[in-house]
Structure formats: C-alpha cells, structure tokens
Amino acid sequence: MKITVVNGTEKKGVTYKLKEIFLEQFRDNAEITEFYLPKDGPGFCTGCTACFLTYQNLCKDAETVQKIEKALLEADLLVFTSPAYVFHTTGAMKAMLDHFGYRWMSHRPAKEMFGKRAVIITQCLGAGGSSAAKDIKDSLSWWGISYIRKCGFKLMSEIHWDKLPEKKRDAMTKKLTSLAQKMLKIDYSKPAHTGMITKIKFYMVRMLQTGLGKDNPEYTDFKYWKSNGWIDGVRPWRPE
Ligand SMILES: Cc1cc2nc3c(=O)[nH]c(=O)nc-3n(C[C@H](O)[C@H](O)[C@H](O)COP(=O)(O)O)c2cc1C
Numbered sequence: 001m002k003i004t005v006v007n008g009t010e011k012k013g014v015t016y017k018l019k020e021i022f023l024e025q026f027r028d029n030a031e032i033t034e035f036y037l038p039k040d041g042p043g044f045c046t047g048c049t050a051c052f053l054t055y056q057n058l059c060k061d062a063e064t065v066q067k068i069e070k071a072l073l074e075a076d077l078l079v080f081t082s083p084a085y086v087f088h089t090t091g092a093m094k095a096m097l098d099h100f101g102y103r104w105m106s107h108r109p110a111k112e113m114f115g116k117r118a119v120i121i122t123q124c125l126g127a128g129g130s131s132a133a134k135d136i137k138d139s140l141s142w143w144g145i146s147y148i149r150k151c152g153f154k155l156m157s158e159i160h161w162d163k164l165p166e167k168k169r170d171a172m173t174k175k176l177t178s179l180a181q182k183m184l185k186i187d188y189s190k191p192a193h194t195g196m197i198t199k200i201k202f203y204m205v206r207m208l209q210t211g212l213g214k215d216n217p218e219y220t221d222f223k224y225w226k227s228n229g230w231i232d233g234v235r236p237w238r239p240e
Pocket residue numbers: 009011012013014015016083084085086087088123124125126127128129155159160
C-alpha cells in the first residue's frame with residue numbers, strides 16, 4: 001500500500017514522534033512519501049485565482065502543489081499531522097491547504113478523493129487541538145473524502161517528548177498503535193464508502209454547476225463537471 005504524509009511542522013518534536021509511532025505499524029508493508037511543511041510545501045497563495053478561473057498550472061507554486069497532489073492521489077492512506085498553533089493548525093499547513101481550494105467540491109474535486117481514507121494526528125499543550133484538526137478536516141471533507149479519523153492529544157504539562165511522564169507516553173503510544181492496527185486491517189483495494197454528507201454536498205454543487213453552465217457553458221468548473229459526466233449520470237463514488 002501507499003501512504004502519503006503531510007506534516008504541518010518540520011520540527012522533530014512531539015508531533016513528529018506521534019507520527020512515527022503511528023507509521024511504525026505500516027513500515028513493513030507500505031511505501032511512504034512524506035512532506036514536511038513549510039520546507040516541502042508551496043509558498044503563500046497570492047490570490048491570483050488562476051487555479052479557480054482558468055488552470056491550476058498557472059499558479060506560481062504549481063510545480064510544488066502538483067507534486068503534493070500527485071502523491072495524495074496515488075496514496076491509499078493520507079496522513080496529516082499538526083501541532084496546535086494559537087488554537088489552529090500551523091500556518092504552514094494552512095498555506096498548503098489554501099492551494100487546494102480549487103479542489104474543493106464546489107470547484108473541481110479529484111474523483112479519486114471520494115474513495116480515500118485519511119487520518120489526522122494533532123497535539124497541543126492544553127487547548128486548540130480539536131480546532132487544528134477541524135482546519136484540516138474541513139479541507140479533506142470538501143475534497144470529497146468521507147473516511148476521516150482524527151487522533152488528538154493534550155500534553156498538559158510539558159512539550160518535550162522525553163520529559164513527558166512515562167505513563168502519558170505509554171497511553172499516547174497505545175492510542176496511536178491501536179488506530180494504526182485498525183487501519184492496517186482495511187482492504188485498500190476497495191475504495192472507502194462515500195457518506196451521506198459528502199453526497200449531499202455533491203448534489204448541492206451539481207445543482208449550482210448546472211445553473212452556472214446554463215448561464216455560461218464555457219465556465220471552467222462547469223466544463224470540468226460536465227466532462228466528468230457528473231452533470232449527467234456519472235458519480236465519482238460509483239465504479240465506471
Ligand atoms: C507558535 C506556537 C503556538 C502554540 N499555540 C498553542 C495553542 O494555542 N494551544 C496549545 O495547547 N498549545 C500551543 N502550542 C504548543 C504546541 O501545540 C505543541 O504542543 C508544542 O509545540 C510541541 O509540539 P512539537 O514538538 O511537535 O512542536 C503552541 C506552540 C507554538 C510554537
């Protein structure tokens with residue numbers, strides 16, 4: 001199987017350690033590709049809107065964005081990690097996610113995403129971990145992914161792995177290992193089930209795109225929906 005990991009920090013701290021514990025269960029069976037942000041990620045989105053309006057490869061950061069996208073589309077399992085920074089995901093992760101705005105279902109989602117599985121690992125000192133996970137989940141779910149598992153931790157007293165009480169480290173290790181073992185049992189040759197909420201979003205956007213296409217059949221997003229057959233009877237979660 002293939003796993004693509006996007007790390008919201010390049011620091012080899014607690015987030016890194018938690019991610020390593022999770023991945024340990026897959027090391028013998030998986031081909032793992034990792035991106036550490038900000039070093040492996042795109043620069044900030046400048047709001048040129050070329051990706052939305054015309055073509056994603058016109059973006060100044062297209063090469064980096066497309067490299068990440070290729071790895072995401074090829075993977076069976078997507079893993080996103082982030083510490084909470086001021087109650088949210090890191091700026092580096094947000095900067096990367098902004099570049100995938102054009103992949104939100106309201107624009108031009110990749111059909112492969114509907115069958116993907118994803119895990120979000122977050123940690124914080126005391127508060128903000130769940131909003132950090134939500135920042136990432138918002139994008140993943142709007143990319144079309146239904147199967148998203150969140151695994152969050154609160155360190156409470158200490159932000160250095162080695163200084164954390166042993167009991168605390170054991171509990172975190174147990175939680176991550178148990179999730180990894182559960183994820184390991186999945187038959188990745190079958191796409192994940194597409195949930196009702198994802199389908200509702202899809203049908204709402206389909207209605208919107210149909211209307212936009214009537215006003216302007218050359219509209220970029222409408223043409224994409226039409227060429228995928230989604231305005232007609234094709235659905236991204238059904239085998240063709
Ligand atoms: C800029 C910055 C902002 C942070 N904001 C929060 C926060 O809002 N809530 C919190 O509980 N921890 C916060 N932390 C602590 C981190 O979430 C994290 O626990 C710590 O950086 C250890 O993780 P790391 O070793 O992976 O960097 C912050 C840390 C940094 C550097």
